[in-house]
Amino acid sequence: LVLERELRGALDRDELRVVFQPIIRLSDGQVDGVEALLRWDSHRLGSVPPADFIPVAEETGLIAPIGDWVLRTACRAVAAYEGLRVNVNLSPRQLADPALPGVVAEALQVTGLTPDRLALELTETALLRADEATTDALVALEELGVELVLDDFGTGYSSLAMLKEHPVHALKIDRMFVAGLGADAGDRAIVEAVIGMAHGMARPVTAEGVEHEGHLAILKDLGCDYAQGYLLGRPGPLTDAVGEPPA
């Protein structure tokens, strides 16, 4: 309850910020894009993790204004760099909101970011609940020209059906599977199978939670396209990931 009350005023009090984590292209080691991650530095509660406040934002509907703000803030920051791409996370309620395609189109328009430079990360949970409105939203977003990415791949219980039934353009392998690379033969088999399947469908794959050189070596070996994790860069100011924007 305290969380909800404080969150209501967080935008107006300027307590929210967006941090960025680099996504590295494994073929050449360059930064391909960044993932935008929301942070809340509450004046009263201190730093509150998204895992604690995103569910509250979802339940109360505050996710709509907050999500809109995240989209604009992320798009505006990245638009200052030539060709840089940005991934923004969407929660199930955002995806089910018929206003979403309009909100996304507006964020692109006011920031000048072209649609091919925005990717929206969706979870299996969001797609699992997909009703007709959500399906329509996905089609509208696809028509806008933004990329749709299935996040946390493999942690839901019908990942493969999600892939078959929805216009998903790329996959992110959950860090749960990456963590065991080099130690757990099962994890390697899963990662290899996911990459093989995704490539068979002409979908690129990003591995999350890359923390060790050993993870990276195996992922390159398996032909993974992109990687993200503490080894390659922690979430932080955009300039940490990509330097100062060109003048």
Ligand code: G
């Ligand atoms: O950054 P961190 O690892 O603490 O994020 C925890 C969770 O919060 C992740 O599942 C991430 O997808 C989610 N998250 C972070 N930022 C956003 C956001 O802007 N919107 C939504 N809906 N989820 C977010």
Ligand code: G
């Ligand atoms: O669910 P989603 O994939 O959006 O969550 C991303 C979260 O993962 C962010 O909160 C980010 O802080 C966290 N994260 C990013 N890289 C790493 C990593 O290498 N290890 C761990 N444990 N968490 C990471």
Ligand code: MN
């Ligand atoms: Mn994500």
Ligand code: NA
């Ligand atoms: Na994820």
